[in-house]
Amino acid sequence: LAIVLGANAYGKAECRVVRIVRNGARHEIRDRNVSTSLHGDFAAAHIEGDQARVLPTDTQKNTVYAFAKDLPEAEPEELALALARHFVTAVAPVAGARVAVEEYAWDRATVGGAPHDHTFLRRGQEVRTTHVTVDDRGGEWVVSGFDGLVLLKSTGSEFRGFLEDGYTTLQPTDDRIMATSLDVRWRHLTATAWASSYDGIRTLLVERYAEVHSRALQQTLWEMGRAVLEQHEDVAEIRLSAPNRHHFVVDLAPFGRDNANEVFFAADRPYGLICATVRRDDVPCAEIAWDAWPPRAAGGSPDGR
Amino acid sequence: LAIVLGANAYGKAECRVVRIVRNGARHEIRDRNVSTSLHGDFAAAHIEGDQARVLPTDTQKNTVYAFAKDLPEAEPEELALALARHFVTAVAPVAGARVAVEEYAWDRATVGGAPHDHTFLRRGQEVRTTHVTVDDRGGEWVVSGFDGLVLLKSTGSEFRGFLEDGYTTLQPTDDRIMATSLDVRWRHLTATAWASSYDGIRTLLVERYAEVHSRALQQTLWEMGRAVLEQHEDVAEIRLSAPNRHHFVVDLAPFGRDNANEVFFAADRPYGLICATVRRDDVPCAEIAWDAWPPRAAGGSPDGR
């Protein structure tokens, strides 16, 4: 019974690169976390310990920094494509490359009412993401998205008429808080104006979250995804992952107070987790493109903290 | 040789309370994390296991939720004062109470260009903080502040002329990135318009960070603190804690590229840590008021993750 090497990949995860564009006194900042992953014929490295075909992960890191220098104006998608194409083209043993970019947003500081030339404040918690896959047969997949957009609506959400069984104790409600921390990915069919596409899709998702009277989180996700596909022809499919951050109405009756959806306990765990894909009927799925493979480990801290 | 009970306190940490103010269709949201801590004569609870003088932490939690109901418009400082005064006044064994409030900011979602009535987005990473101490002899201390305001300036910062010894290898520089994640606390001498005071101090701190040409982070902190005390007479002292988030210029020479402060590696650890207090000459320090004692534990996750 033969034992064989299966799927494998390797790369450098979490290269933290800050690019300052110094066009005169007014600087721009690009703050990114870049991860690379290569696959190809690396059997000898595994089975014989022969590194002759292995480009070190340290070299991949150097390449990330050199490309950041060369491409000062690149959107994350462009930087990721340039890097992935380079590895597939210039490094013989590489059959495919995946590059993931997280981008952290900064606002200009306001000083005396005006935006400052070279001082910036980190904006928000959400992270813009890009996952690009390039193979040596001409395939290219670009997935854009974000992680951690935290949304809450204080009304306009209900949950009732659900299936019940012997383990059901939940009461139906026609007015509740609906809150989530959205992770979204969408796959592009063609190149586009990446920055304005990103801004447009993010705005649309927020608007639909606000406007749809929600009979369940599932319905809201569907309406959000559908709107994106209707208005963005270059998007083949979109995936939404939404933890349901439960806000429970606190019982104040023992203390002689009513509570008409005014005071809530925001719970940590457990939480509902709702995931949905919205896609075009005539476009095949592309599993390869959704995430850089292998998934990144949980963090770089050697202390486990 | 007698062994005795020393300083002690107990309370409920991290009551997560979301308060929705429903004045008609346009809702307001107050999202807070409230911790209480009581001290007094609790020797019997420790030494004899007698709980007769111990108000359960569960009761303290209930009180937080009830007060959140009663005080819909309260600023964090007002909520904390009300709770602390209650515990000192209404619970006989309590000689002192400290209440800490973290407030998480939300922006209204923009829908069709207009702010939405009941949908909100979490803003930023920074957390507004309040630490209030009240004792049964009429003492009240209010400390306002924030944690995690992340700032970066891409020029206007130098570090040279420093002391050198046999372990020094650092090269002086006259142009570097200066970045930090500011934690700041300031102590009020009197009550004030808490919300506008907070906004004014935060704006001033950002402006001074931007405008001061920095010869060291120490100098910048001093100038930031001094400006606050000059413009806010009700502030007795201010404490700033600033990790120096090092951004190292990447050497691109091996790859045939120069790097004139354009491409940086953002390092995680170690980091410099600079702390400074700026205070009025004629105002005594008040150690008691700076933080809720005891310090909060590292987090509520029972898995240690």
Add this chain to the structure above:
Amino acid sequence: LAIVLGANAYGKAECRVVRIVRNGARHEIRDRNVSTSLHGDFAAAHIEGDQARVLPTDTQKNTVYAFAKDLPEAEPEELALALARHFVTAVAPVAGARVAVEEYAWDRATVGGAPHDHTFLRRGQEVRTTHVTVDDRGGEWVVSGFDGLVLLKSTGSEFRGFLEDGYTTLQPTDDRIMATSLDVRWRHLTATAWASSYDGIRTLLVERYAEVHSRALQQTLWEMGRAVLEQHEDVAEIRLSAPNRHHFVVDLAPFGRDNANEVFFAADRPYGLICATVRRDDVPCAEIAWDAWPPRAAGGSPDGR
């Protein structure tokens, strides 16, 4: 151009359940984090907001707690199988269920040299994992594993003879620290004695990590995986994900000291990330079984901290 609902699933994530087995004075503890995920025909919930086929995630949580009561001696694999079979069998709209269990290990406290009856200490950082998938056509997949086994060898590891290009600056080494935080998953072909199987595989992985003179992390992973498949016939394939936690030799020459692999800087980021699968030649891959889908969100803290 039709827009359609694609893959979707929903469930309750991170039900923290502690099960105490009280057989007389000597208690046992089972400390787990259980996540459920259901898929099936939930189109109406998305497209029409009709919940008639949706079993609430709250009900799924209740079911987890009830099964924890009923199955005091169950290994994580058995608990997950029981839950997944229940959802597929008893809930009509459910076509497939995935259940993930994380198990946290506790040791008995030692008191006077003897193990204590009812006091326990959390052991280690690593987490035992189970991912079970059951569908309504009789398919069952069981994946066991662990996350976060932190290993370090201070010698017996080299890295040289690697591919070089114009971005390569790394020097080869024949003696380095090799450290990682292992995440491993293995898929069973048949039911087995889950607890002893887990212990045996974990021991074998540690032994091979220690004993293999490593010419690269790839080689070590291959040897670890191969050993498991050779000795455990019920294992179809094994996947190893290993961040390379770099330990850099500190240059002490400027301070008049040599450093023969004695003093290291343990870096946080970036890190190499090496992933490999070892499998049997004649066993088809089973993508469905490797992880509960959808992936869990990054954590339950509503503050994003």
Add this chain to the structure above:
Amino acid sequence: LAIVLGANAYGKAECRVVRIVRNGARHEIRDRNVSTSLHGDFAAAHIEGDQARVLPTDTQKNTVYAFAKDLPEAEPEELALALARHFVTAVAPVAGARVAVEEYAWDRATVGGAPHDHTFLRRGQEVRTTHVTVDDRGGEWVVSGFDGLVLLKSTGSEFRGFLEDGYTTLQPTDDRIMATSLDVRWRHLTATAWASSYDGIRTLLVERYAEVHSRALQQTLWEMGRAVLEQHEDVAEIRLSAPNRHHFVVDLAPFGRDNANEVFFAADRPYGLICATVRRDDVPCAEIAWDAWPPRAAGGSPDGR
């Protein structure tokens, strides 16, 4: 009204240093996180931006690595004392130095039933801590301790007879789970055999936690602290901080099952937080020594994650 510089300090936080002691084939590992903090006359650095008296934090980092080389066998207390004395003695402007060490424990890997020479597994979650303060008037304070020792007893704990007011809803109980994640610090009056002292105190604390029938967490902390002071004459005082990690009995009655303290929900937040000091009657408190000042920031990740 004069505005003046108040308390200030600066240093290098979280120098991650791994020291391998290579006495022949059998290696030892010392894995530490060292933070330094200096205070003295640094007014010119703040007010004039003059760095002439400022030893860079980069130099402090270098010193940590050099001392790690020189002191291969040092316990954390000894390393911290050596560093703090050096800064006070050798760097003229320094009036006081505080050094904090976190130590991460590793076990030898077991291979073929025997401990391996050079392969190690990270043990547990708890972190051994040391905080040392040295001033230029001959003062030296040594505080030892640990963070994150997670303990649970499944019986032998009650909570009843407590004070009730109008906000009290808690029911008394005579049998509950008591769980915590202990942070403990103790101050030494004299030098001692640091390693065996640490082991002895940790063992004693665990034993008392197990053996004391607890009428409240306060009582357990008192008994733990008292035992340490009775058996360790060199300990002047001990501080214990114990979050009460609530485990709630799940109501299984709706599903036709009883639950005699068998199935618990382990809650995240809020949690009780109990802190107590036990000290000798005739020993003055020493506020200076308990923690390195300034407190460390929340972490080194520039992404705020």
